[in-house]
């Protein structure tokens with residue numbers, strides 16, 4: 001198949017691209033970068049450098065993934081940063097939807113990223129969210145709700161829209177785990193905040209497998225929580241990470257270390273949510289890494 005990925009140069013996009021190339025798909029990565037670093041020598045991999053995707057770029061693609069979005073962790077959430085978070089997700093998705101609508105032969109599947117922050121973030125809550133639950137009223141909840149709503153502009157009947165509510169992706173190359181590892185290695189790791197907040201994690205390999213599962217035309221659902229079947233509390237997560245790194249995980253992580261590494265984006269670990277991948281399970285998705293200890297061991301080996 002011919003598959004386009006906007007935001008394909010990022011942590012998730014690169015991993016997804018490699019998996020798609022391994023399965024002999026043709027991949028078109030859309031990037032703002034004029035001379036992107038090739039992540040593979042495969043002649044099935046193409047880069048399209050553009051600040052504004054047009055219908056002609058999408059004609060004859062079978063699937064388009066939209067993974068673009070300005071990084072929210074590790075930066076101060078100033079007014080202008082928040083404008084970039086919004087523009088790079090909501091406005092960017094609206095523009096992509098317009099380009100899809102203008103295609104003579106549009107992609108048959110459009111998969112748009114969202115995040116489990118959709119459900120709101122809580123310092124201490126036992127509720128478990130599934131795909132039918134309502135968005136939270138906090139900043140990230142509303143950002144995700146607007147991001148998802150932007151896909152509703154698809155007018156043609158040929159394109160099926162699917163939403164991926166992505167959990168905390170575990171990968172040593174980036175994201176929350178890569179930021180936590182040095183803290184734990186410096187003997188400063190431990191529970192964050194109350195330690196009771198949910199951490200709905202997913203191994204990066206299961207994430208890309210779930211994306212490929214979402215590409216299949218026969219899927220019944222259109223919204224999928226991409227999280228492992230057993231979300232953990234932050235306390236349990238810290239204990240597992242400490243064990244995997246052979247470090248203590250008893251004392252709370254100092255706020256100073258968190259602020260230095262995550263900035264205001266530390267909300268993604270100081271607060272959280274328990275999320276169930278109800279639709280993936282219902283449709284028979286097979287998780288390679290349902291167990292956190294095994295997932296961490298594999299990632300850190």
Ligand SMILES: NC(=O)c1ccc[n+]([C@@H]2O[C@H](COP(=O)([O-])OP(=O)(O)OC[C@H]3O[C@@H](n4cnc5c(N)ncnc54)[C@H](OP(=O)(O)O)[C@@H]3O)[C@@H](O)[C@H]2O)c1
Nearest residue numbers: 007009010011012031032067068069070088115166168169
């Ligand atoms: N990683 C996670 O744990 C996680 C969890 C939940 C949701 N998500 C969401 O999943 C998506 C991909 O995540 P990721 O971890 O792969 O992110 P990432 O590594 O930061 O990559 C994001 C990509 O978005 C593009 N981008 C950044 N700023 C942009 C802007 N202002 N306008 C247009 N494109 C822009 C970049 O592409 P170019 O620079 O090449 O143009 C980059 O490749 C993001 O939207 C993120 O919010 C991630």
